[in-house]
Amino acid sequence: MGGGWTGDQAPQGVSPSLLPEFCDVCLPVPLDRVFTYALPLTLRHRVQRGARVIVPFGPRKLTGVVLSLRERYEERSRDVIRLLDESPVFDDHLIALAQWIASYYAAPLGEVFRVMAPLAGEVGKRRSYRLTPAGVDAVRQLTLGTGESGDTSIEILRLLESRNLSETTLAKSVPKAAQILRSLIAKGMVAAEDDPAQRDPLRSPANRLEVEFQARSEEKMPKRQRELLAFLELHPGSHRLDELEEKMAGAAASARALARQNLAQIRLIQPTIRQYAAKGGVVANAHQETALAAICTAIAAGGFTTFLAHGVTGSGKTEVYLRAIDATLNAGKSALLLVPEIALTPAVASQFAARFGDRVAILHSAFNDTERAAQWRRIQSGEVRVAIGTRSAVFAPMQNLGLLIVDEEHDGSYKQEETPRYNGRDVAVLRGQMLSACVLLGSATPSLESRHNAETGRYRLLELPERIEKRPMPMVELVDMRTEFLETRKNSVFSRRLVEAVQNRLIAGEQVMLLMNRRGFSSFVTCRACGERVMCANCAVTLTFHRRDRRLLCHYCNYAEKVPSRCPSCDSEYLQFVGTGSERVEDELHQHFPAARIARMDRDTVSGKHAHEEILQAFRDREYDILVGTQMIAKGHDIPNVTFVGIVNADIGLGMPDFRAAERTFQLLIQASGRAGRGETPGSVLIQTLNPDHYAIRLAGAQDYGLFYEKEIQFRRLMRYPPFSAMANVLVRHETKEEARLMAAAVESLLNPVPEGLRVMGPGEAPVPRLKREYRFQLLLKSASRRTLSEHLLRIRKHALEAKWPATALIIDVDPMSLL
Ligand code: ADP
Ligand code: ZN
Ligand code: ZN
Secondary structure (H helix, E strand, O other), rough: OOOOOOOOHHOOOOOOOHHOOEEEOOOOOOOOOOOOOOOOOHHOOOOOOOOOEEEEEEEEEEEEEEEEEOOOOOOOEEEEEEEOOOOOOOOOOHHHHHHHHHHHOOOOHHHHHHHHOOOOOEEEEEEEEEEEEHHHHHHHHHHHHOOOOOOHHHHHHHHHOOOOEEEEHHHHHHHHHHHHHHHHOOOOOEEEEEEEEEEOOOOOOHHHEEEEEEOOOOOOHHHHHHHHHHHHHHHOEEEEEEHHHHHHHOOHHHHHHHOOOOEEEEEEEEOOOOOOOOOOOOOOHHHHHHHHHHHHHHHHHHOOEEEEEOOOOOOOHHHHHHHHHHHHHOOEEEEEEOOOOOHHOOHHHHHHHHHHHHHEEEEOOOOHHHHHHHHHHHHHHHOOOOOOHHHHHHHHHOOOEEEEEEEOOHHHHHOOOOOOEHHHHHHHHHHHHHHHEEEEEEEEEOHHHHHHHHHHHEEEEEEEEOOOOOOEEEEEEEEEEEHHHHHHHOOOOOOHHHHHHHHHHOOOEEEEEEOOOOOOEEEEEEEOOOOOOOOOOOOOOOOOOEEEOOEEOOOOOOOOEEOOOOOOOOOOOOOEEOOOHHHHHHHHHHOEEEEEEEEEEEOOOOOOOOHHHHHHHHHHHHOOEEEEEEEEHHHOOOOOOOEEEEEEOOOOOOOOOOHHHHHHHHHHHHHHOOOOOOOOOOOOOEEEOOOOOOHHHHHHOOHHHHHHHHHHHHHHHHHHHOOOEEEEEEEEEEOOOHHHHHHHHHHHHHOOOOOOOOOEEEEEEEEEEEEEEEEEEEEEEEEEEHHHHHHHHHHHHHHHOOOOHHHHHHHEEEOOOOOO
């Protein structure tokens, strides 16, 4: 990266010869370098480090981030097309953070910038299509040959020959253009590309805009506009366009016309959240007080400290967060709270809105791009001093950040499972360190890494060992399903104990949650004649039977097929449906409890933006007696009337070929159990298992985190798994098995002889050896030194670039959460 000027050093009003004439731009491409572009005269005064620009890149246009400005550049360079930001989007801190993430996670810097700022909403995209070299060849051959007309795909190729066109344009002259385009793309003759174009807020839909009076005018204008302007003048303040439109037809169009003449102002509506009544005046209990005292002292002192608040389920961690945020605001600083993906419900958001009013921004993935961009701008302006959001909110451009909180810090959803594969929790800790801010991690089941950091003194441990108001922890009972089978000779989903327990709670008018951590009806279909299982066409994975739509579905790639009537490999008709999913649990519940009102929450029932919240709210409002679901139901929900939690099959997940399998099982069981008995009535939990002696299940039954930690940390130490090593999963994938194998071998030979300080496991087939039509091989790298690990990851990436591997062929996952 060249040095040179930074934007704020550029002096104003000096002779033009001293202005920067070039800039180095970081682009969202998998290359580890910046690209230098020339600045047109009109931009030289305005471009600053950290601003985004649109630049040409090959035949494409890309949005990049300016990293430095320079006066001279020897080689020829193309011009910057457009400047998107008059003031920088990324300040020096965010740029440094991005650079750290790029190097720690072995990811291209441009990709990091792309996920850091959700500003895509400000840049409208126009997708157009162009011929690839293969497409150009095809057109040429057709022109030479007879060129039979009437074939629509030829027509499309010819239309694209002269210039790139959008689908809409193509559709006007060619029937079924969309479908043909897809097949031409699949054949490699046509490629899609997105042209960034600045989006005009006036083009947003009416329900996202509000209008306000700006100026009077004596000019002549159409009657509707004149009436609307008069109305706006008489009714000061902002009015939603869609509401105006309801009152007077054509109002939205008139408002836009007025705005273009600068007579009215149109703005995007700030997203709002449903308001719930604030819980007033709770008095913090002794444990909460002790924790708060430590946090507040650290906030007042300034400086970097990381706390781990280890509090049992229902111990009132949220109240601690709220008060810590208060203290931060009082110290004149701002605060950021991260919550797991599924836990950011309106109920949670409103607790914060009630407390902090319009100083709070909610960064929710359900918001669209435009809304998110608007939030980002509010935060950057310093108007917002508290932000709550999921993983990517860790990048929110808070001003004067004093506190970063990560709730349920162990949660897997903090890890991004695509490039850059960062962990939001770890980025929060790093950001705290860079800014000398406080970091507060909270969980009832801290990750082994975090608890270990607390043991070794890197984090300060705060314990909340009791539930609020000394409510008892739930009583947990294990049911051995092997004995159950021997005694009943029936392979039923529910044990007799579970049926009885649910019955009693229903009679008492209480609510029940049942966890079945697998969706679908049965888990797979097998042939009784030859033993084959029905597999996905694209993945080395069995298909799951979903009864509602009578299909077999792949949970990895969404491939679906009809239920076969005969075995695909031996043609026998004896197919058997094996195993249980949440759909079957719901079904059997209806048989056991015909009068009960049952809701199901899993990825099949939760598809729309708000479906998940609606089901939960209806359950909270007691419209249902029983809620069945996957791990979605286990996360953080506080529903006081739930007194019983049943875990139908605790063993799913234990068999995963992953060193975190036991930890994840333990966490899920404790978190699910924690939903019971949060109100006045004590709760109970029943765990059905085939492995009652496995330590993860036994200790979840005993609700003993301490013992689990000791056992698990021994195993990690012995095997040199994290936290005793830095680890990375290096995965290569290709459509042909041979290529994939060769790439894995190439990585292996890079690491042969095995370098000092590194341990290499593999290469071997990945636990899912084929996924979405690609064969996968992986190597696990471990090292006691993070630096050693990073160095070798960099070498591997370099090799992939030099050997011109396809951009998606190599996946490097640092601190992997899942090894699939
Ligand atoms: P956790 O996140 O630790 O599982 P919550 O923060 O959800 O627990 O708190 C559980 C319940 O206790 C919530 O309804 C919360 O409003 C309530 N609560 C928290 N602190 C107090 C307190 N000091 N006194 C009374 N109720 C409290
Ligand atoms: Zn068969
Ligand atoms: Zn599949």
